Amino acid sequence: MTIYLEDLxxxxxxxxxxxxxxxxxxxxxxxxxxxxxxxxxxxAAERSIFGxxxxxxxxxxxxxxxxxxxxxxxxxxxxxxxxxxxxxSGPSPGINKLRWLKPVYVxxxxxxxxxxxxxxxxxxxxxxxxxxxxxxGVNQKGEAVYSAIGRVYVKRRExxxxxxxxx
Amino acid sequence: MPTRKKNPLFTYEDFPVGKVLDLxxxxxxxxxxxxxxxxxxxxxxxxxxxEGxxxILGxxxxxxxxxxxxxxxxxxxxxxxxxxxxxxxxLESLRWKRPVLVGDTLSGHGKVMEARxxxxxxxxxxxxxxxxxxxxxxxxxxxWDCTHFFKTRAAVEAEAREAAEA
Numbered sequence: 619m620t621i622y623l624e625d626l627x628x629x630x631x632x633x634x635x636x637x638x639x640x641x642x643x644x645x646x647x648x649x650x651x652x653x654x655x656x657x658x659x660x661x662a663a664e665r666s667i668f669g670x671x672x673x674x675x676x677x678x679x680x681x682x683x684x685x686x687x688x689x690x691x692x693x694x695x696x697x698x699x700x701x702x703x704x705x706x707s708g709p710s711p712g713i714n715k716l717r718w719l720k721p722v723y724v725x726x727x728x729x730x731x732x733x734x735x736x737x738x739x740x741x742x743x744x745x746x747x748x749x750x751x752x753x754x755g756v757n758q759k760g761e762a763v764y765s766a767i768g769r770v771y772v773k774r775r776e777x778x779x780x781x782x783x784x785x
Numbered sequence: 786m787p788t789r790k791k792n793p794l795f796t797y798e799d800f801p802v803g804k805v806l807d808l809x810x811x812x813x814x815x816x817x818x819x820x821x822x823x824x825x826x827x828x829x830x831x832x833x834x835x836e837g838x839x840x841i842l843g844x845x846x847x848x849x850x851x852x853x854x855x856x857x858x859x860x861x862x863x864x865x866x867x868x869x870x871x872x873x874x875x876l877e878s879l880r881w882k883r884p885v886l887v888g889d890t891l892s893g894h895g896k897v898m899e900a901r902x903x904x905x906x907x908x909x910x911x912x913x914x915x916x917x918x919x920x921x922x923x924x925x926x927x928x929w930d931c932t933h934f935f936k937t938r939a940a941v942e943a944e945a946r947e948a949a950e951a
Contacts, residue, residue, distance in 0.1 A: 675875075681825065708841075709842070756949065
């Protein structure tokens with residue numbers, strides 16, 4: 619989101635991009651961070667609740683981030699070429715209701731999106747606001763595999779004017 | 786009295802409410818921070834020391850998703866590797882409380898908050914564990930409120946009998 623808080627439209631869904639999960643990638647991530655048998659061993663995966671080798675949920679989530687960063691980079695380059703100011707991106711304080719709705723299997727292509735659902739003020743940081751987003755990953759069959767309620771700081775074009783108290 | 790644990794796996798019953806799980810220690814290296822960031826979160830403050838120092842993060846900082854991945858690995862090494870786990874449906878909340886910087890040493894614990902048997906899937910328990918990692922100064926860096934699916938002891942023993950008969 620290389621735009622300012624004021625530019626974000628509530629309800630607008632942004633498609634960041636798609637990623638096809640290969641067996642090699644799934645194994646590399648899982649061996650480093652999540653070597654549960656159903657993420658690193660095909661025979662064990664077949665005997666498991668998942669039925670087949672599947673990606674670590676944190677791999678699915680991390681690829682949402684990668685899709686978002688790549689999208690933002692493309693936007694920033696376009697803005698830069700158009701002579702527009704590219705505001706810095708802000709941090710995220712956290713996520714609510716992160717859900718792994720279905721396994722991501724070898725060869726699945728996941729399309730990652732984000733929809734702004736709310737914009738919040740932070741009186742302690744008048745130059746920034748918080749975008750609340752519904753983040754999603756959907757597979758090639760149209761099934762949601764990943765869902766989360768994200769929060770991220772987004773720069774304001776105009777600083778927040780603090781309202782006088784009382785009255 | 787014969788030992789109960791012929792099979793070394795922990796099951797749902799081994800995680801009662803109130804149980805505290807020590808997650809060990811993880812040292813955060815520059816090599817690992819850069820490798821993760823290049824693949825999953827290539828933002829300047831995760832890739833370059835100067836950019837990190839100039840940013841709100843105050844130094845070369847691990848991607849928040851890398852911190853999640855490190856916590857997952859600590860949980861795996863602490864007990865999941867010896868547990869009849871069936872994965873996780875998700876987290877109610879995740880908070881990145883402070884940046885994790887190169888050179889930090891992370892440690893922490895999990896605490897079982899809730900445990901119940903699944904009504905829809907016999908042989909499975911649903912266990913909610915709250916995790917917290919802190920840095921070498923004792924400052925919290927990440928918290929998870931995470932749900933796990935674990936097999937019950939009876940399910941593991943039934944599978945062992947079936948395997949023995951097959």
